Amino acid sequence: MSExxxxxKRHNVPEEVVQNIIAEQIxxxxxxxxxxxxxxxxxxxxxxxxxxxEFCLMRAPSTSxxxxxxxxxxxxxxxxxxxxxKNDEESVVHTKKKIKYNSxxxxxxxxxxWLHEDGNKIVQVRSKKGGGTRxxxxxxxxxxxxxxxxAQKVFFPNGFSPKGNIEDFDFDLLDFKHNxxxxxxxxxxxxxxxxxxxxxxxxxxxxxxxxxxYII
Numbered sequence: 001m002s003e004x005x006x007x008x009k010r011h012n013v014p015e016e017v018v019q020n021i022i023a024e025q026i027x028x029x030x031x032x033x034x035x036x037x038x039x040x041x042x043x044x045x046x047x048x049x050x051x052x053x054e055f056c057l058m059r060a061p062s063t064s065x066x067x068x069x070x071x072x073x074x075x076x077x078x079x080x081x082x083x084x085x086k087n088d089e090e091s092v093v094h095t096k097k098k099i100k101y102n103s104x105x106x107x108x109x110x111x112x113x114w115l116h117e118d119g120n121k122i123v124q125v126r127s128k129k130g131g132g133t134r135x136x137x138x139x140x141x142x143x144x145x146x147x148x149x150x151a152q153k154v155f156f157p158n159g160f161s162p163k164g165n166i167e168d169f170d171f172d173l174l175d176f177k178h179n180x181x182x183x184x185x186x187x188x189x190x191x192x193x194x195x196x197x198x199x200x201x202x203x204x205x206x207x208x209x210x211x212x213x214y215i216i
Contacts, residue, residue, distance in 0.1 A: 019029050027054040058114050107137050110199045112151045117206040130162040140188040144181050148173050151203035169205045176200040
């Protein structure tokens with residue numbers, strides 16, 4: 001049983017529909033190339049089409065995801081124009097402008113959390129203790145050190161936080177998986193490789209160890 005077939009059955013797609021898709025040799029790659037009208041022939045239920053489209057898109061290589069996203073957007077634009085509705089046409093123009101504006105912006109919104117290493121464990125600092133999740137606007141060209149400095153400004157305003165003086169800590173930057181962020185990669189490069197809308201990072205702090213003793 002293919003993963004696509006298993007996915008369809010787990011989401012209660014009728015058995016005859018599943019078998020028809022198999023018989024027609026419709027694979028994940030084929031689905032990513034199909035328009036919604038074509039896919040509707042094999043998957044009449046809108047909810048099923050939506051789920052399958054997301055499933056196939058998530059499993060596609062990066063280049064295929066980009067192409068599928070472009071096709072999806074073009075299909076929406078064509079549908080709106082075909083309807084001949086004035087409001088829809090204005091929406092199409094707005095969508096195009098928004099896409100162009102986002103691609104031309106030199107800054108990007110990111111989310112920043114705070115993780116503190118305390119002994120052998122790393123804990124997330126909550127809002128009531130000066131942490132939480134903060135939304136920052138940074139340059140797309142920003143590198144690791146610039147992101148650390150931006151995070152320090154919000155979590156250590158004027159150099160201080162509920163945990164102490166900024167000078168008493170060593171800092172690092174982690175990605176959303178808590179992996180160390182490389183020093184030579186910019187925000188723009190990550191956006192191009194991941195295609196996510198909002199990037200999430202963590203400022204990691206640890207008390208400085210001087211002569212075997214931690215600063216308290």
